[in-house]
Amino acid sequence: YGSTRPERILAEVKRKATRGDARSVVDTIDQYCRHQEWAMNVGDEKGTILDSIVCEVKPMAMLELGTYCGYSAVRIASLLPPNSRLITMEFNPVFAAIARQVIAWAGVEDKVVLIEGPSGDWIPKMKKEFGLTSFDLVFLDHWKDCYLPDTKLMEECGLLRTGSILVADNVICPGAPDYLEYVRGSPRYESKYFRSHLEYTRVEDGIEKSVFLG
Ligand SMILES: CNc1ncnc2c1ncn2[C@@H]1O[C@H](/C=C/CNC(=O)c2cc(-c3ccc(F)cc3)cc(O)c2O)[C@H](F)[C@H]1O
Numbered sequence: 001y002g003s004t005r006p007e008r009i010l011a012e013v014k015r016k017a018t019r020g021d022a023r024s025v026v027d028t029i030d031q032y033c034r035h036q037e038w039a040m041n042v043g044d045e046k047g048t049i050l051d052s053i054v055c056e057v058k059p060m061a062m063l064e065l066g067t068y069c070g071y072s073a074v075r076i077a078s079l080l081p082p083n084s085r086l087i088t089m090e091f092n093p094v095f096a097a098i099a100r101q102v103i104a105w106a107g108v109e110d111k112v113v114l115i116e117g118p119s120g121d122w123i124p125k126m127k128k129e130f131g132l133t134s135f136d137l138v139f140l141d142h143w144k145d146c147y148l149p150d151t152k153l154m155e156e157c158g159l160l161r162t163g164s165i166l167v168a169d170n171v172i173c174p175g176a177p178d179y180l181e182y183v184r185g186s187p188r189y190e191s192k193y194f195r196s197h198l199e200y201t202r203v204e205d206g207i208e209k210s211v212f213l214g
């Protein structure tokens with residue numbers, strides 16, 4: 001049932017996950033996408049790497065580009081310190097509507113602000129709209145050819161400070177070659193690759209963690 005994959009994922013969450021239990025929402029989506037139908041969530045293996053970085057950084061202000069069904073938004077929000085916020089951007093209204101319900105089911109809606117719109121329009125407005133100075137941590141998981149332009153836009157808009165950390169999914173599969181070349185070649189970033197696998201598969205993929213040096 002449900003005409004789209006995100007709708008079927010939401011139906012599974014409502015059927016199987018415990019309301020208010022973020023972990024059970026994450027596990028339900030992982031089970032479904034591993035055994036029923038694949039979907040482009042960061043997944044359990046790369047998710048563990050993301051978790052360790054979120055726990056290490058303890059961001060007060062975090063940005064995610066590309067919400068999709070809200071899997072990583074729930075995963076991240078469940079680890080955020082009190083009073084910290086995840087702002088997540090999604091420009092597909094169907095995905096945004098599903099993600100809002102997944103985030104609500106997990107009981108993390110007071111930690112997540114979902115912005116419906118394109119990152120290119122919203123990044124220049126972030127400071128004013130949210131009274132932000134900068135982001136401590138940014139998770140890039142949207143269109144792979146937008147990682148680099150959006151990173152440059154965040155730099156230009158002064159949303160990165162010395163020590164801000166960028167975490168990029170899929171730097172191998174599907175790949176973000178121009179982004180990788182930029183963060184690995186630039187003296188303004190200290191970059192590190194975490195080898196892993198494409199969600200729910202044995203295909204190689206990985207996460208790139210890049211510290212902005214200012
Ligand atoms: C450009 N600005 C945007 N602003 C707001 N929301 C956006 C923007 N751009 C996209 N969105 C939103 O962000 C999401 C896009 C996610 C894209 N992700 C992938 O393509 C992706 C693909 C694979 C994959 C690997 C192997 C294979 F065989 C098939 C697929 C694996 C992955 O983990 C991925 O993340 C959403 F769909 C879109 O509306």
Ligand SMILES: [Mg+2]
Binds near residue numbers: 040041042169
């Ligand atoms: Mg991804």
